[in-house]
Amino acid sequence: MSKVLIVYCTMTGNTRTAAEAIADGVKSAGGEAVMKDGCQAVPEDLLKCDAVAFGSYDAFSYMGGGLKNFFDRAFYPTQNAITGKPYAAFVTHGGGGKAVQSIESVAQTFKLNKAADSVLVKGRPDEQAVAGLQELGKKLVAAGNSKT
Numbered sequence: 575m576s577k578v579l580i581v582y583c584t585m586t587g588n589t590r591t592a593a594e595a596i597a598d599g600v601k602s603a604g605g606e607a608v609m610k611d612g613c614q615a616v617p618e619d620l621l622k623c624d625a626v627a628f629g630s631y632d633a634f635s636y637m638g639g640g641l642k643n644f645f646d647r648a649f650y651p652t653q654n655a656i657t658g659k660p661y662a663a664f665v666t667h668g669g670g671g672k673a674v675q676s677i678e679s680v681a682q683t684f685k686l687n688k689a690a691d692s693v694l695v696k697g698r699p700d701e702q703a704v705a706g707l708q709e710l711g712k713k714l715v716a717a718g719n720s721k722t
């Protein structure tokens with residue numbers, strides 16, 4: 575069974591709602607979803623998962639501090655141990671969304687493999703956005719299964 579880690583940060587809940595939708599998609603595809611706030615996630619979470627979703631609000635066109643905090647703490651402990659692991663990024667924003675580039679750039683430095691297009695959502699995810707996020711969860715389960 576594919577274990578999908580969902581690491582995210584949120585200020586006002588929009589990105590948590592998005593993360594929950596991804597987790598629903600993971601579970602509906604028969605995977606295990608592990609949701610962690612960026613400040614609470616530990617490097618072992620990244621080592622132990624089969625695929626990972628990184629989520630943030632857009633903060634001045636960069637990822638939020640909670641996710642950045644996780645990336646900073648996880649880099650050395652996971653270096654060369656997660657090469658090729660499937661990942662996807664998701665961002666909620668207020669009309670911009672450029673923060674996704676910062677997540678993709680760091681994921682590339684971690685040598686992760688982009689398993690699906692990033693999902694950008696303006697504000698709180700509505701029904702249509704939730705459906706797209708659920709799809710992303712399903713894709714990550716499939717990518718994690720084919721990796722293991």
Ligand SMILES: Cc1cc2nc3c(=O)[nH]c(=O)nc-3n(C[C@H](O)[C@H](O)[C@H](O)COP(=O)(O)O)c2cc1C
Nearest residue numbers: 584585586587588589631632634635666668669670
């Ligand atoms: C400090 C701060 C900076 C922000 N900067 C941007 C930005 O540069 N571009 C943008 O589109 N939205 C920006 N926003 C809006 C948030 O990204 C947006 O409201 C997001 O959905 C909030 O997600 P959350 O509810 O998970 O915190 C900013 C919000 C905050 C609090």
